[in-house]
Amino acid sequence: MSEERRPESPSPPPSPFKGEGAEEGNASFVGEGARKGHVSFKGDGAAKEQEHIALVRERLAAAKNVMAITGAGISAESGVPTFRDDKGLWQKFNPLDYATREAFRRDPVKVWKWYDERRVNMAQAKPNAAHQALAAMAQPGRRVFIVTQNVDDLHEQAGSKEVVHIHGSLWRIRCERDGTVLENREVPLSELPPLCMCGETMRPDIVWFGEDLPWQPVEQIRHYFLEGPIDLCLVVGTEASFGYILQWALQARESGAMVVDVNPRDTGLGSIVDVHLRGKAGEVLPELL
Numbered sequence: 001m002s003e004e005r006r007p008e009s010p011s012p013p014p015s016p017f018k019g020e021g022a023e024e025g026n027a028s029f030v031g032e033g034a035r036k037g038h039v040s041f042k043g044d045g046a047a048k049e050q051e052h053i054a055l056v057r058e059r060l061a062a063a064k065n066v067m068a069i070t071g072a073g074i075s076a077e078s079g080v081p082t083f084r085d086d087k088g089l090w091q092k093f094n095p096l097d098y099a100t101r102e103a104f105r106r107d108p109v110k111v112w113k114w115y116d117e118r119r120v121n122m123a124q125a126k127p128n129a130a131h132q133a134l135a136a137m138a139q140p141g142r143r144v145f146i147v148t149q150n151v152d153d154l155h156e157q158a159g160s161k162e163v164v165h166i167h168g169s170l171w172r173i174r175c176e177r178d179g180t181v182l183e184n185r186e187v188p189l190s191e192l193p194p195l196c197m198c199g200e201t202m203r204p205d206i207v208w209f210g211e212d213l214p215w216q217p218v219e220q221i222r223h224y225f226l227e228g229p230i231d232l233c234l235v236v237g238t239e240a241s242f243g244y245i246l247q248w249a250l251q252a253r254e255s256g257a258m259v260v261d262v263n264p265r266d267t268g269l270g271s272i273v274d275v276h277l278r279g280k281a282g283e284v285l286p287e288l289l
């Protein structure tokens with residue numbers, strides 16, 4: 001276990017992304033639509049799909065700066081269930097019983113048992129071809145900056161170096177009283193709920209429904225946008241149901257990026273997308289290399 005003080009504790013500055021939750025939420029965002037000069041490719045059919053793959057591959061080959069915004073879908077082929085799909089976790093569990101501060105206050109052991117089970121499953125998960133392809137995209141002369149909503153560490157396991165977790169981590173626990181954050185990889189946990197040295201019950205260091213995003217990753221992303229034009233933005237395996245995801249994809253587009261949605265289904269990205277690659281991340285992303 002390694003100990004770290006959260007720089008934002010005990011009094012973090014206000015997040016610009018208020019109240020949009022994370023583990024579950026319905027943030028709304030009014031997209032500004034397609035920018036002039038961007039071409040939209042969303043046709044169906046195998047030939048069209050190959051054309052789209054070729055187009056994105058060409059863009060990637062010339063790219064110096066790639067942003068990837070990932071969600072639960074990128075880890076689905078690693079055996080980690082998503083939230084909102086037909087077989088997703090929220091089909092079996094009511095988010096309000098597990099992923100809120102109120103639920104935790106009401107019954108911390110019940111919430112911890114649910115997270116403990118997720119941690120046990122997650123401990124067995126391995127990066128899939130999609131995580132590996134994103135890691136392989138980072139090469140000398142090409143930066144790949146990953147913003148993930150996922151609380152797993154499969155991007156890091158695949159070898160990606162720049163990974164920003166905006167919704168926290170299943171492998172960290174946090175004390176709300178004194179701000180202590182611990183890395184904790186014990187599975188299953190021997191103590192439920194885990195206790196802080198100060199005696200307080202520790203919680204998963206995960207952004208729950210109704211909570212603000214932590215300021216540190218938000219700042220990292222803000223700095224990233226200041227650092228120069230983005231050539232390609234891959235949005236992979238996310239419903240894009242949070243306003244800030246749409247906002248970042250739009251910012252990438254405004255910075256010059258071709259925005260590519262990799263998902264078997266339509267998502268909330270709408271007209272922000274230039275190219276929709278309709279398929280599984282583990283099949284589509286390796287084709288881009």
Ligand code: NAD
Nearest residue numbers: 022023071072073082083084150151152237238239280281
């Ligand atoms: P979501 O569950 O709302 O949506 C999953 C998306 O992935 C859907 O659009 C689905 O069509 C797509 N998808 C499913 N299989 C795919 C595949 N093989 N390839 C590409 N796309 C695929 O997930 P979200 O939009 O990321 O919602 C965000 C919340 O889910 C986050 O708060 C995150 O913490 C949480 N979550 C994370 C994990 C994880 O860490 N692995 C797992 C479940 C949920």
